[in-house]
Structures are given as C-alpha cells and as structure tokens.
Amino acid sequence: MAIPLVPKLLRAHLAELAENDARIDGRQQWEGRDVEIETSVLPRAEGSARVRMGDTIVFAGVKFQIMKPYSDRPNQGGLMCSAEIRPVAGRNWESGPPSPESIELGRVVDRGIRESGCIDVDALCIIPGEKAWQVILDLFAISDDGNLFDAFALAGIAALRNAVVPAERFEVGEDYSLGVSKTPIMCSYHKVGDRFVYDACGREELGGDERIHITLGDDDHVHSLQKGLKGIFSTEEFTEIMGRAQERSKEIRDILDSL
Amino acid sequence: MAIPLVPKLLRAHLAELAENDARIDGRQQWEGRDVEIETSVLPRAEGSARVRMGDTIVFAGVKFQIMKPYSDRPNQGGLMCSAEIRPVAGRNWESGPPSPESIELGRVVDRGIRESGCIDVDALCIIPGEKAWQVILDLFAISDDGNLFDAFALAGIAALRNAVVPAERFEVGEDYSLGVSKTPIMCSYHKVGDRFVYDACGREELGGDERIHITLGDDDHVHSLQKGLKGIFSTEEFTEIMGRAQERSKEIRDILDSL
Amino acid sequence: MAIPLVPKLLRAHLAELAENDARIDGRQQWEGRDVEIETSVLPRAEGSARVRMGDTIVFAGVKFQIMKPYSDRPNQGGLMCSAEIRPVAGRNWESGPPSPESIELGRVVDRGIRESGCIDVDALCIIPGEKAWQVILDLFAISDDGNLFDAFALAGIAALRNAVVPAERFEVGEDYSLGVSKTPIMCSYHKVGDRFVYDACGREELGGDERIHITLGDDDHVHSLQKGLKGIFSTEEFTEIMGRAQERSKEIRDILDSL
Amino acid sequence: MGGYGDVQMIDENGKRVDGRGPGDLRDITIETDVVPVADGSCRMTWGTNEVIVAVYGPMECHPRKLQRQDRAVLDVAYNMAPFSTTDRMRPGFNRRSREISKVTKDALESVVLLELYPRSKIRISIEVLSAEAGTRCVGLTAASVALADAGVPMTDMVVSVASGKINDVVVCDLNKEEDNYGEADLPMGILPNSGQLVFLQMDGDLSQEEFNQAWQYNMDAAQMIHNFMVDSLKGGEA
Amino acid sequence: MGGYGDVQMIDENGKRVDGRGPGDLRDITIETDVVPVADGSCRMTWGTNEVIVAVYGPMECHPRKLQRQDRAVLDVAYNMAPFSTTDRMRPGFNRRSREISKVTKDALESVVLLELYPRSKIRISIEVLSAEAGTRCVGLTAASVALADAGVPMTDMVVSVASGKINDVVVCDLNKEEDNYGEADLPMGILPNSGQLVFLQMDGDLSQEEFNQAWQYNMDAAQMIHNFMVDSLKGGEA
C-alpha cells in the first residue's frame, strides 16, 4: 500500500467530530456497521463465505490438499491461512510482493483462528505418518472501506464452518463436514481523534492513529491481540476496549450462529 | 523492453511510404526478407538451428531431460519451450525478469509448435509411469531487427527436426532421431502506415501498430493465432492475411525441407 | 552497497600520505591492525568465532545438516560457505538481494577455504550413497571498517577448527571434533595513493583503487587469488605482495594456533 | 487443447453434454457497481465462471517511467483467486496470467479514448473468483462494462467470446468439460457495432472451413452478449 | 503456541525448570557501543538470547518515495542470523521477520521525536545472533538503548517483555522450553515512566483473569529492566 499523504484537513475534521462524540459516517463510538454474511458462495471452494460490513466486502474460500504429516506430529493435519489484498480492493492497494500491511493482516487473522483451537488438527489425520488433510483458508478482499481485519476473520470462520472435506474426490472415503468446535471473533478498535472507535471505516483509518485487534473465544478467553501502527495507549483505554469486545463478539457470534 | 518514445517522424514517414505502396527497406507489402537456416550449429545441444532473416538472427537449441510422467498421463513425455531475449539482441532489450513482450513471444511460439502435434508425446515414454523424455526447446535471440516471432518459430521447428535423443548418455538404449511428423510455420503481419505488411523489420515494428501471428500446418490447418498490441482490424483484413500466410508458409516449408 | 560519491578530497589526501610513506591511521604500508580471535561465542552454532581487526568485527558460525551425497560422489559430504553483509555492518550496506560485492566476497572466501582441502569431504560420509554431513559455514559482518575479506576468511577457518559434529542430536553416533587438517590464510592488499597497502581500513577502501586477495596454505602453496575493482598492476607489484603475504600469513596462523 | 476427441460429447441429436445446441451460449448475468470503493465495477457470471472487475482512475501514473506524455496508459491485471479452481491455485506471478493481462490491455487500449487523459493511468483489475473455461473472454467483456460504468469514454465496448471444436464439430462457447477434451479454441474480441476485432487468439487444430464456422459463431454470439451488456448498464440486471 | 501443557514444567514448590519463580526474569546484560562504525549500538543478552542493534542516522532518506516532508521515518529490520537457531535458518525474506520488523517500527515511531528530522531516515538493524524465546522483546528493548546511545531524542524508552502460561500457571518471561510447550504468550512494549503501551501482541489461550495476571507481571518486570537500561547508558554494564 503506497503511503498516502494523510490530509491534515481530514485529521482535523475527525478530531473535531471526536470532541463532539460524533463519527464521520454518523455512527456512535462503539457502533459497528451492518454485517452481512453469506455462505456457499464460491462454486470451486469446499467452503466459502462472503462478508459485507458497510462498503467493505471480502470473500473467504476453503480448499483441501493432502499432505504428509510432519515427522514430529504424525497424527496431525495442518491449517494454512493466507490473505491477499490485490489492487481490485482499493485505490491504494498495489500489485507486487505482499506489503508489510498485508502480511500483518494475514498473520493476525491466522493467529486468532489457529490459537482458538477451533480446528482439531488431530481429526485431519487420514493415515498416521502418511496422509493428512491440509486445510487452506484463503482470504480475498474485493472492496476495502476499512477494517479488513474483522471482515477477514469473520469470513474465515464462516467459511470453515461451511466447509466439507472432499474425501470422495481424493478417494479416501466419504465427504463430511469439517468440524469447527469454537467460534473466535475478532473486534478491532482504531484511535481516531484521540479516542478509540470500533470498526473504523476507510476515512477513519486514513486519518487515524494506532489500532488494536482482539480475538475472543466463546468463553471470553483471549486468543490473540495485536497493536498496529504508531501510537501510545494506556491500560485504562485497553480495559475499556476489552470490555466492549466481550459484548460485541457475542453479538457477532449470534449472527453467525443464526445463519 | 523499455518503452521507446516512438518518433512521430518515423510514423509519419512510414505512413507516407505506405500511401505509395512502399516500405522503408524497399520491399513489397507481402515480401519477406531472405531466410537462411543452418542446423547442427551448437556443439552442446542435441539439436540446433540458426536462423537469419535480414539482420534478425536467432538460435534454437534442443536438450533432453528424463522426467517422471504426470500421474494422469503415464505414457507421455513432455515438451517445454522457452524463449529468452537478452540485452545482447538489441538496444531496447534489458536484463531483469522476463518482460510481458518476451513472455508473449515464448508462449505464442510454444503454442504453434505444441498444437500442431508435431512431437508425438507418447513416443517419448521410456517406462510407463516411471520415465519419459522431456524435450526442452530453448530459443535465443542474438540480433533483433524485427519479427523475432517468425524467426523463433522457424529455428524451433528446424532444431527439433535436427534433434537426436541422447539415450546412450542417459543409459536407456541407443540414440535415435526425434520424430517430427509435422512442420508448423508461423507467418507474422504488422500494421504499418494503416496497412498490414509481412515480416516487419525493426523500424517498422517501432513505428507500427498491431500485429497478427498465424501458425499453419502442412495442410493449411490453423494451429495458433495471436493478435498483439493496440489496434483494430477487420474480418476482410484478416482474410487477406490468412490467404497470404497459406502461400508463404508453403515457401518456408520448402526451404526447410530442402536442407 | 550504494555507490558512494568518492570524495576527491579523500583521494587527494590519501595520495599525499602515500607520497610520504604514511597511512591515514598511522600504520606502515605492510602493517596490519591488531587481530583478536575468540571462539565458541555463539551458543546455537556447532562451531563459532568472532574476529576483530581494528573496528571491523565479524562472526562465523558452523552448522551441520544431513544431506544425500551426489550420485557421482557417493562417499562425500559437502561444504557450503555463505557470506551476508546486512545493513547492521555499515552505513553503505543496504538490505535487499545480495549485491555483486557481497557475492564476490562470499565466493572468494569460500574458494580459499575449499581449495586448501582443509576439510576432508570423504570423512563427512555417514552411510555411502545415503547420508553425509553438509557443513555450513555462515559468515556474518557486524561492523565494516574495511577488509571484510580477511576477517571473514579468518573467522571462517577459526570456526571450522572449533566445530563439533552434532552426531548425537542427529542420532548417528557420538559427537566428535570436525577434523581440519590445514589452515588457509587470506591476505588482502589494496592500492591506495598508487601503492599497495595491507589490510586497508574503511576510508582507504573508499578512496582506493584495485585490491588483490591471496590465500596461502601452510606450505606457502597458493589456493586462491582474486583481483577486484578497476585498476592495473604489474608483475613486479604482484611479486612484492606475494612475498609479504607469505610472511604475514605465517604470523596470522601462529595467532590461530596459539588459541 | 487437452485431448483429441476420444470422449463423446455430442449426442446423436447434435446436443452437447449440457443440453445446448452447437451455436448456443451458456447463461450470462451482468451486474455493475459491485465494488463500492471503485470508480466503476462489474460482476459477470457466465456458466459457473464468476469474474469481478474494478476500474480506478483516470489517476496519476506512477511509477513515472510508465507515464506517456500524450495519452493515458491502462494498467490491466488478470488474476485467478486461489479458490477459483478445483485444485487450489497458488497466488503470485505466472506466465499465463501475464500474457492474458497483456492481450486484454492491448484489446482495451484499442477502444478507450486514451488521448483524453495524458500522463494518467487507468487501473483495471480482473479477478476470477470461479473459473469454468473461457475466463479471459469473461474478463475482457466484464472489463468493458466496468469501464463504461466508470464513465471512461470508449469508441465501442469489446465483447469477447470463444468458439471451438469438440468431436470434430465446431461449437460456440466451450464449457469446462468441452474445453478439457476439445480440439481447438478460438477466442475473439469483437466491436459489436462495426464487427471489427481488437483481440484474437487460437490454439488447436482447425481446417480453414472449420475456422470460418467458428469465426461466424463468435460474430453472432457477440451481438447477443452485447445486448445483455447494454441492458445491465441501463440499470437492469442482465 | 506449541503445546497444551502435557509436559510438567512447574514443580510442587512453584519453581520452574530453570529454578525461577513465576514472576522472575532471566539474566540480562546490556552493553553499548558494540558496533564501532554505527552512530549508536547495543548488545543485549537475555537468557541465552543474544541480540545486536546498530543505529545509523538521521541520514538522507532514499528511495525518495519513502521520504516524509514533515518528519523522519524509521527503517527497522529484525533479522535472525543463520546460526541463531538449532536448525540453521535460511537467510532472506520471511513473513515472521517482516511482521516483527513492522510492529517494532510502529512501537519505536511512537516514542522517537520524528518531527525533529523532516525528510530523513533513521535505520535500526536488529540482528539476533542467538535465539532462545522472546527475541522480539529483546530486539525492541535493545533498539531503545541503541537509539539512546546514538543520541536520538525520545519521549521515553520502550521496555519490552513477555509473560505467558505454562501448565495453567501464569509466569513471566518464558524461556525456550516453556515457550515450546506453553499455552500463551503476551509480549508488551511498555513506557516505564508512564506505564503506557506502544506494543502489544498475544497468542494462545488466556482467561480474562489469567490475562490480567500476565499483564501485571509485564508491568512489574518493565520497571526492573528499565533500571538495567539506565545503568548501561550511564556507562556501567548491566
């Protein structure tokens, strides 16, 4: 992503809005945009989801490959999570090797899903030491109007829950649903005009400072954290955010469960 | 290849010549440059050819490797065709990763040879499912004065016809000639001064518009087509070119057969 | 390494010093900087050394891997030598793919060690045709104040002499010292102010011309030579340098033997 | 082309495996404005192909060395998403995508009024989300719609479609199975108003007669597809 | 995190495998001026971690496109030397190093007075010579010391340390064995004078209660490490 010349005017405007407890698109400080989730949207993927949060749109697709288990874990398959943000998704995303921003995005989403233990890697074993399933989760942005982190994380877990292991095509038995035992949800907060807001839109990201990403499990257990960008925050700020994330993650999980 | 600042003067000059049905090097519209073909010119290659068309000079070399056949085609070997245009060949060719121009060149020549079916990939099998020959055809430009496409295609088929399978060196039997059952010939046409000409020279390419490449087999069957560069053409223009290609490809094939 | 705009002033100053038979840091023409060698300095390496020559500081680390011997040399292991000069080592070293300078550095040091025959590759065989040790010598610069060549070569041979083959960790027997039968020493000479000097410092390299690297074995046998950079020298100049290298290499070898 | 006609794909009534006649197209839908942050966009489904195109610009052209003093340049990237194929496609550079990007760019530069925007760049991203056969045609056609949606002036839109040969029969618009076992593939990029061409490729084996038949199928299909395109830009979904 | 606590790593007296109590740090040494040609440098050992940091600049920023009109940029590279790990680490790009470089840069840019040096660059090279667990914390802490050694003005130094969980017990500063079998890892970058944060990561599984305990361990440890840092900059070795 090219370094945009952050318009000072935008920063000033956002600061003024913050003083009046307002946001650039009319939302409240902790209010998220509408979330739409659709699954089974990609004919060639074994599991898929499309998530829309305002004007941010992403896809997630699950594919399976057969791998040889690592010699120190002969009974386990693998999970690989890869995020791509190609120029289709916005004016500032450029082609070429992955930018530090997109590498961070992919790794943070990956950790949230992986560390929740939602995929039982032992259940992916086909023949111990010989064959196991590798689950590949590809995250793909179509339109970036801010907060790709939460959109990717949500599309990712939705696609995994939607996935069917293609055992017949690989001639190792009958197809079955990939078991997904937990539902990690990421909530992201961005400091805009000197206070944190939830689910920043594109212009808030452009004129904002640091961001904090929290992934919580079903029982409010913390599975991953990441602070990104230049900026300083206090324990008190973090405590408030953590509380908000506990609330919001339950709401999102309910949307997912209601599909 | 760097984008040359196309001299408007050159374009104007070419347009004026075209109006008088003339070309910059004195040729007629459909007249090709003299073609020289020499074979067995590279001591380390198992088949080789050098083609000269005016000041365009290229080499083709054939090497063999032993490959494991693909699991869905256990009785077939493979053909790989690779074109390199290094800075030696002209002022505007630069080092670095292959340019879109050279990728297109390699792929178009490859398709013409491959699709003609001139190499019987079943005959390349040594032990079904275990060992087969991979034929590697390397095209290498020495001097680019226009129309590398036709020069590469011609050198390629000449080198294949010249090739001997090095079975002895690989200890899998006795050496034998690689069977080449067909002789695909590419003819390329470039729009210069608003009309197509055959076998454009370097200055015509520099001041020209789109080009069309046609590969025809022994029986005038079409094996590959490609339109390159910005430009619009009509069905009538194409029909005339196709007719010219039928004539010219026979002449070139005769030169090759007379070697 | 970016091309520095060589200050003409520095060149003029070095030339003036040379006329008075002086050097920028007060040394004599053939005088080297103090040499410090420490071994067993890297806890994760199987052999290691740190060399300091003035303000030039480098590390060498030896690691082992198990390789399959090449089919034409079933009874031999391998030696790989790799040099990295990362931006940590100086203002002018940049990140990115290896520069021509660092490639030359690695290859010249590698040749000196390899060609001396100091490592008996036959002794690295574990099971003929199946398993053998690959010795990997990594050279790593921390501070570049000139003459990385000699510092790398010295750290390299010191680390090899320090190395223990980790047979137990790889479950192929008991650990034992890697045998190093010879002690190749590199001596480098740089033309500064129209005369060669030994062990150039950073400023001498910056304002100097060509350099010559000589690796001599225990018995004054020549194992590798390299002339680097633009410049012309005579047989007489070379003969003098070779004589100096014979003297100096013995001194360095004595330091190493006294550890 | 993959095979040589040893799989029977046309029945005794001249019907193809999916029930189409030789000159019939697969189902096509076209939708615009599907990438909210882009200046123009199009989603096209064609059989089970699904392609999304976003257009950004005209905007400043950087790196500078790509800039042209007298006209805009198109920056076209065709890409297959990793989940778009049966076997996962590894992300990153490949020669096929580079070539398709180049011929698509060549075709579109033939119709966009580049002279109106000197020194600028128009970026066209073609993303294949689901691939069935003929994705380069779907991408080029959808790119035309997205350019029109972005308000970029063109002399005409490009309609792209491919005919081919299976079991020695020339047919229009090969589907995946036909493509796998087919004997030839002739994709063209046609200007529907003049019948002229800006894009042409072909590989396989076609006699001169078969070639003319395939050419004609493409010409006819282009007119039909053009109608869908115009409808979708008028606000309806095709 | 690697495992799930099936290896017993805390004894009946609450002692860890290396004899530490739950809140104890490993041994730390800090030395400055270890890269003679650099503008500032630091060597830090922490357990058997060894990290060297060199600072160059402020200097001209090139390539130009990275230059910022109103401030300096930090160019931070975290790298593991090939001999720093039990299995040799292949040199070159990897995603983990890129991410650590980025979060380290983000943390340091939060404290360096960048506005004092418009259009310039400060280069910070973090080289791990020996890795034991927690190298990103060692690198960030050592980088603070090296910046101070180079005389680069900062609002505060950053102290980085990680707590985690092993055998369901929250402990401070995981060593390598604990890291391999641990259940969570919470590295933080703390400004010791204000208690504020500039760096935060976490992965694994922590209840809210465990999380608060780990947070507190890090806060306390930061004060202790800060003392070592100040001492080393006063000329003594920590």
Add this chain to the structure above:
Amino acid sequence: MGGYGDVQMIDENGKRVDGRGPGDLRDITIETDVVPVADGSCRMTWGTNEVIVAVYGPMECHPRKLQRQDRAVLDVAYNMAPFSTTDRMRPGFNRRSREISKVTKDALESVVLLELYPRSKIRISIEVLSAEAGTRCVGLTAASVALADAGVPMTDMVVSVASGKINDVVVCDLNKEEDNYGEADLPMGILPNSGQLVFLQMDGDLSQEEFNQAWQYNMDAAQMIHNFMVDSLKGGEA
C-alpha cells in the same frame, strides 16, 4: 578444481589428451560484426567454446542512480545460454555469473577511457553459446575485440587466458577434460603492450614454483592471442 590427478592425462612424451604440448593453446577464431544491430560485436571460438559479445553505446545511463558525473559506466553481463552445457543450464540469476560479470567489468573499466563519456553507459553482453572450459577468459577477450569494433577508445586491449595444473604438470589453456580433473586454474587478464594485469583469479593448489610457471605460460600465450585479435580487427578472420 574438481579432482586430484587420479586420471592420467599426460602421456610419456609430455603430450596432452588432445595432442597439445604443455604450453600450447587450443584453436582460436575471431570474427567481428556478427550482431548487425549492435554498435560493435565479436564471435570467438576457442576449442569448442563459442562466445558472442555485443556492445551498445555509449548511450544514456538509466536507471539514473547508476550514472556517474565524471565518467561512463560499463554494464557487463556474462551469461551462459541454456544449451551451452551438457546438462541444460536453467536461465536466470546465479552467483557464478554475477561474479564473472563483476570481475570482467572491473577488468574492462581499467582500460576503457571512461572519462570521455560522462554520465553515459556502455553495455557489454557476453553470451556463451557453447562452453568448454575457460569461458570467462574467452568472454573477456572477445569483449575487448567487440569494444574495439565499436570504436570505444581503450588504452590497450585485454587478453585473457588461463593456465593450470594436471597430473602435477603445469600446462597452458586447460580444456574441458583437463579442467574437470585438474588441480589448479589461473586465469589472468593481460595488457599485451605493457605486460600489466587487469584481471586475476586462481583456485586450486600451486606451489610458488608452479605458480611462476603458470604465470609465464599466460604471459607468452597473451602475445600470440593478441596477434589474432589485431588481425581480426584488420578485417581478416583469425
């Protein structure tokens, strides 16, 4: 060097496998003007080595950052064509080619009057079409001829040749078989008019005495090769 003399390659009469005496060169031919579009070019065969060199320039130097205010730069690329070796050579970057390109550039920059062309670039492409042993010497020598053919002013031409050791005997100009089993290789780049050097490499094992003998062989051979070069530039083929 590959082996240690266990293959007998010198017979009882001191003759080598190809019939040469210790100080004899392989057959050499030199031809100029072989790349019509280049400013200067040379084709050199030496044994079964075949090398083509093209020279372009002096011309504008880009990228700009390589430009030098007070002189021209040489852009030298040595490359082996994929069909130049018994086992096909994969195209693209490799460390050996990079190093040879660099030392060749260093040698040629020592003789070309670079100061005559400030801010410009002279591009020298060395393409090995067939490799037999000693290709770096053939490339450097042919580059000198191509530069002269292009009319680029030089203080002298560079003649490059290698001597070596086989079966403990010092011989001139190793062929492929001798190179495979030889014990040392000493390539030099010699200015024939002054006897000075601009290029020197060596690897293997040579006593001081053997070294002096190899040096002398090279010096003598350079004079002979120089005659061929001069003849070829006068219009005859060597």
